[in-house]
Amino acid sequence: MSARTAQISAGRQSALLPAVLALAIGFGMVFVAGLVQAETLHDAAHDTRHATGFPCH
Amino acid sequence: MFSRILTSGLIAGAAAGLIAALLQLYFVQPVLLHAELYESGQLIHFGAEAVSAHPETGAIDWTRDLLSVLFTMLVYAGYGLMLVALMSLAEGNGHEVTARQGLIWGLAGYVTMQLAPAFGLAPEVPGVAAADVQLRAFWWLGTALATGVALWLIAFGRNWAAWGAAIILILAPHLIGAPQPDAFEGTVPPELSAEFAGRALGTGLMAWTLLGLFSAWLWQRAGQTQAAPAHA
Numbered sequence: 001m002s003a004r005t006a007q008i009s010a011g012r013q014s015a016l017l018p019a020v021l022a023l024a025i026g027f028g029m030v031f032v033a034g035l036v037q038a039e040t041l042h043d044a045a046h047d048t049r050h051a052t053g054f055p056c057h
Numbered sequence: 058m059f060s061r062i063l064t065s066g067l068i069a070g071a072a073a074g075l076i077a078a079l080l081q082l083y084f085v086q087p088v089l090l091h092a093e094l095y096e097s098g099q100l101i102h103f104g105a106e107a108v109s110a111h112p113e114t115g116a117i118d119w120t121r122d123l124l125s126v127l128f129t130m131l132v133y134a135g136y137g138l139m140l141v142a143l144m145s146l147a148e149g150n151g152h153e154v155t156a157r158q159g160l161i162w163g164l165a166g167y168v169t170m171q172l173a174p175a176f177g178l179a180p181e182v183p184g185v186a187a188a189d190v191q192l193r194a195f196w197w198l199g200t201a202l203a204t205g206v207a208l209w210l211i212a213f214g215r216n217w218a219a220w221g222a223a224i225i226l227i228l229a230p231h232l233i234g235a236p237q238p239d240a241f242e243g244t245v246p247p248e249l250s251a252e253f254a255g256r257a258l259g260t261g262l263m264a265w266t267l268l269g270l271f272s273a274w275l276w277q278r279a280g281q282t283q284a285a286p287a288h289a
């Protein structure tokens with residue numbers, strides 16, 4: 001295994017968990033603000049949802 | 058690593074989100090308020106008399122607009138976190154992510170989260186006919202996911218198997234087709250609907266290119282600060 005491959009392999013492992021966690025949190029934020037249909041949330045985020053292209057009502 | 062992703066993504070997202078919100082308030086919100094006059098029946102398209110294209114849409118509603126700013130910032134902060142998380146994965150795989158390349162990352166994010174879903178479900182002004190919202194949300198999410206994976210395969214795939222899969226993933230949601238309404242019963246003039254879709258996509262493009270730029274720049278900057286030796 002070359003030094004560069006070893007470096008990339010180490011980088012890949014240490015990067016995976018934080019990236020997956022951040023992806024999940026980011027997706028959760030977009031999902032709550034953009035797609036959840038609870039009435040209060042829908043009303044508060046109404047204009048944002050329309051203007052950002054989410055399916056709204 | 059996690060705190061580097063979190064701070065870069067959230068700050069870039071909040072900044073791009075604030076700009077997106079201001080652009081939306083100026084360019085998109087007037088069209089939305091205009092359309093709501095038709096949605097509520099205050100104006101009637103193709104009624105007995107022709108309707109002015111420049112009606113009074115009422116005073117600024119500060120609570121409503123402030124909520125829109127907050128939620129747009131929340132959406133973009135979420136986009137920012139996802140974008141920086143993917144940048145960190147690309148870097149872990151040996152690909153450099155510079156601020157200039159951030160522009161391309163932003164464009165790819167825009168295609169994933171706005172343009173590809175809009176190809177089947179155009180940004181929808183209040184008062185138009187549409188299919189069931191759950192079905193549309195499901196198609197929307199599937200399209201964004203398939204397009205995002207496809208663009209990753211195009212950028213980082215190394216052979217035709219990856220690129221071929223990317224082509225299939227990009228086309229599949231549109232070949233299947235987005236859920237459409239059974240009948241066209243919208244009350245809003247098509248002129249407003251078209252203007253709204255153009256404006257929503259345009260402001261999205263501006264905000265997403267900035268999001269890509271900010272994300273990559275902050276991600277690099279945070280990396281340099283972390284890598285620099287501590288001064289005693």
